[in-house]
Amino acid sequence: MSRSATTARLTYEDLLKLPDDDKRHELIDGVHYVMSSPTLRHQRVVMRLGLSIGNFIDSTGSGEVFFVAVDVVLSPYDVVVPDLVFVSEERRHLLQEKNIPGPPDLVAEVLSPSTRHKDRLLKRRLFERDGVREYWILDPEKNTVRVHLLVQGGYGPGAELSAAAGDTLSTPLLPGWSLPLSTLFA
Numbered sequence: 683m684s685r686s687a688t689t690a691r692l693t694y695e696d697l698l699k700l701p702d703d704d705k706r707h708e709l710i711d712g713v714h715y716v717m718s719s720p721t722l723r724h725q726r727v728v729m730r731l732g733l734s735i736g737n738f739i740d741s742t743g744s745g746e747v748f749f750v751a752v753d754v755v756l757s758p759y760d761v762v763v764p765d766l767v768f769v770s771e772e773r774r775h776l777l778q779e780k781n782i783p784g785p786p787d788l789v790a791e792v793l794s795p796s797t798r799h800k801d802r803l804l805k806r807r808l809f810e811r812d813g814v815r816e817y818w819i820l821d822p823e824k825n826t827v828r829v830h831l832l833v834q835g836g837y838g839p840g841a842e843l844s845a846a847a848g849d850t851l852s853t854p855l856l857p858g859w860s861l862p863l864s865t866l867f868a
Contacts, residue, residue, distance in 0.1 A: 753781035
């Protein structure tokens with residue numbers, strides 16, 4: 683991740699004018715961040731999570747999941763490209779052809795050395811402020827997932843799940859779905 687040298691707050695319109703360079707570009711409070719390509723381990727974790735949720739959703743019709751780059755536009759100055767986004771059937775109206783203009787129900791980010799600070803602090807505050815109902819932070823180095831549930835307008839400290847403890851990831855947003863962390867981080 684690199685922060686651009688520009689001091690002016692950028693907007694989504696500015697972001698759309700950038701040349702396509704196959705990198706993920708995000709804005710948080712108008713500050714431009716560029717992420718390098720994720721590692722293979724990062725991609726495997728995202729793929730396992732996305733396929734597991736996607737297969738469940740296909741059988742239940744409970745919404746849509748995206749785990750390939752999609753812009754989530756929370757404001758003209760806040761545009762992120764999460765590793766995984768879930769939008770429930772009730773909120774399907776948010777889905778546009780080019781982006782998701784508004785907070786999804788669930789966002790998951792897989793930590794990498796270059797995004798660790800941004801995912802844990804900046805994005806957590808952003809998603810909390812904008813009403814993302816659940817935010818998961820997956821740490822493939824520690825084989826853990828921190829689950830933040832939006833309660834009374836805030837996330838609180840969140841619950842940490844661990845593959846070493848034999849924990850299983852689930853969510854009230856998808857009743858009946860679960861994924862053992864041992865499978866997720868295999």
